[in-house]
Amino acid sequence: MKIKWRKINRVLHRDLGYFFTGMIIVYALSGIALNHLEDWNPNYVVNLETKQLTISEDFNKADKKEIISLVNKIGVSAEYKNHYFPEEGKLKVFLQKGSSIVVDLQSGEATIETIRKRPVFYQVNFLHYNPGKAYKWFADIFAIALIILAVSGLFILKGKNGIKRRGTILAGFGIIITIVFLIIYLN
Incomplete structure (x- = not known):
């Protein structure tokens, strides 16, 4: 057989x-x-938005409740996760799902970074x-x-469109182009 x-x-x-x-x-x-x-x-859609806040003079940086209240004032739907002060006069608040808020405590400017998965x-x-x-x-x-x-x-395929003619030419060009890119990028 x-x-x-x-x-x-x-x-x-x-x-x-x-x-x-x-x-x-x-x-x-x-x-x-x-x-x-x-x-x-390619993984995330990142949006930046700036809002102006009025921050009271008696704002207590250490009070988690006041920071959560500040986040609620901004109107962000993500839940509070944690916060810290990266430098004097700046507050960074981490929210659920990777979003965050940076607040300049002197000027009241808040930069909101929202992140969502790119479908x-x-x-x-x-x-x-x-x-x-x-x-x-x-x-x-x-x-x-x-x-x-x-x-x-x-x-x-057989014949003139197969590997004996057209196929060899096209496959050859494809291999040559790949090798040329290797030479260009490896040097």
Whole structure:
């Protein structure tokens, strides 16, 4: 019995492609996000807002209740977590979910920083960073599957559009471009 390598190759390529569709989308989206770290924070949307407050002269910096009252005056919905004084005349209040408020106690200017998870990108980046041991192994299997997909894809088509002509040219250019980037960035 003759083994039909071309058919096995097509079936393997097709089934791995179907099975790992979700992972391909996860790594493609998180790859785009991580490629542009200097342009934006792919995990969080950070908003800064400034408000002017009137702070009474008898404001007691050490009184947690007064600080919570000050936070409530600002109108932030996140709950108080902790506070400290990073320098003389400045109060930093930490709120739930990573938000914070910095208050200049002399001028009354409050800078509110609110943070929320960026939809979709937070989740795909979370997976990209390998959150656990089981996922690490699944991601490793996915990486091996990508190699198999790349190699098996070279042999899907026959003739002038296959690896004997067009495929070799396109794969060659792709490899050359990758090597050129390696040379540029490693020097």
